[in-house]
Amino acid sequence: DAGVIQSPRHEVTEMGQEVTLRCKPISGHNSLFWYRQTMMRGLELLIYFNNNVPIDDSGMPEDRFSAKMPNASFSTLKIQPSEPRDSAVYFCASSIPTGGGPTGELFFGEGSRLTVL
Amino acid sequence: AQSVTQLGSHVSVSEGALVLLRCNYSSSVPPYLFWYVQYPNQGLQLLLKYTSAATLVKGINGFEAEFKKSETSFHLTKPSAHMSDAAEYFCAVSDRIRAGNMLTFGGGTRLMVKP
Numbered sequence: 001d002a003g004v005i006q007s008p009r010h011e012v013t014e015m016g017q018e019v020t021l022r023c024k025p026i027s028g029h030n031s032l033f034w035y036r037q038t039m040m041r042g043l044e045l046l047i048y049f050n051n052n053v054p055i056d057d058s059g060m061p062e063d064r065f066s067a068k069m070p071n072a073s074f075s076t077l078k079i080q081p082s083e084p085r086d087s088a089v090y091f092c093a094s095s096i097p098t099g100g101g102p103t104g105e106l107f108f109g110e111g112s113r114l115t116v117l
Numbered sequence: 118a119q120s121v122t123q124l125g126s127h128v129s130v131s132e133g134a135l136v137l138l139r140c141n142y143s144s145s146v147p148p149y150l151f152w153y154v155q156y157p158n159q160g161l162q163l164l165l166k167y168t169s170a171a172t173l174v175k176g177i178n179g180f181e182a183e184f185k186k187s188e189t190s191f192h193l194t195k196p197s198a199h200m201s202d203a204a205e206y207f208c209a210v211s212d213r214i215r216a217g218n219m220l221t222f223g224g225g226t227r228l229m230v231k232p
Contacts (some may be wrong), residue, residue: 004160005172033219042220042222042224042225043161043207045219045220045221048219070160091160091161093160093161105128105151105163105166106153106161106220107162108160108161108162109160110158110159110160110161111158112159
C-alpha cells in the first residue's frame with residue numbers, strides 16, 4: 001500500500017521565488033491536511049480539506065500561501081513569493097473522516113524540507 | 118478550544134529504564150487523544166489513541182498511555198527503553214464532536230536513550 005506521497009523531498013530556493021509543494025493522499029482518504037513544522041513553532045496546521053473542499057484555512061500564515069485540491073488524489077501548497085522565514089518542513093497528511101463517530105488516524109507523508117535563502 | 122502541553126521538551130533515559138513522557142490536555146468537550154512518534158527525517162506515525170473505550174491504551178513498540186480525566190492527562194510510558202525508541206514524540210487532542218480529524222499537537226518531547 002502506498003502511503004502519502006510528497007514531492008519534492010527537499011527544495012532550496014531564493015527569496016522571492018515561487019515554491020510549489022505537492023501531495024498525493026492515500027487512495028480512498030477524503031480528508032487532507034497541510035502542516036508546517038519548525039523548531040520555533042512546532043507543528044502548525046495550515047489548511048484542511050474534506051472531499052476536496054477547504055474546510056479550515058485559518059492557519060495559513062498570509063496571502064503568500066495558497067493551497068488547492070483539484071481532485072481527490074492531488075493537492076498543492078504554493079508560496080509566492082517565498083521568504084526565508086518560510087523555511088520549514090511541510091507535511092501532508094490524509095485520513096478518512098468519520099463525521100460524528102470516533103476520529104481516525106492521520107497518515108503523514110515524509111515531508112518536504114524547504115529552505116529559502 | 119483545545120490545547121496540549123507536553124512537559125519537558127527533552128527527556129533522557131538509560132537503555133532498559135522506564136520511559137515516561139507527560140501530556141496534559143485542555144478541552145471543552147470529551148476529547149480523543151493520540152500519541153505520535155517521529156523518527157529523524159520522517160513523518161509522524163501513530164503510536165496509540167484513546168477514543169473513550171478503555172482508559173489504558175496499548176500501542177505499538179510496547180508503549181502504553183493512560184487517560185486520566187481527573188488529571189486531564191494522557192502520559193505515555195514504556196517499561197524498558199530501547200535504543201530504537203530515540204525519537205520525537207507528540208501528544209495530540211481532537212474534538213470528537215466536530216466532523217473530521219483536526220488534531221491539535223503539543224510541542225513535542227525528544228526522547229534520548231543512553232546506552
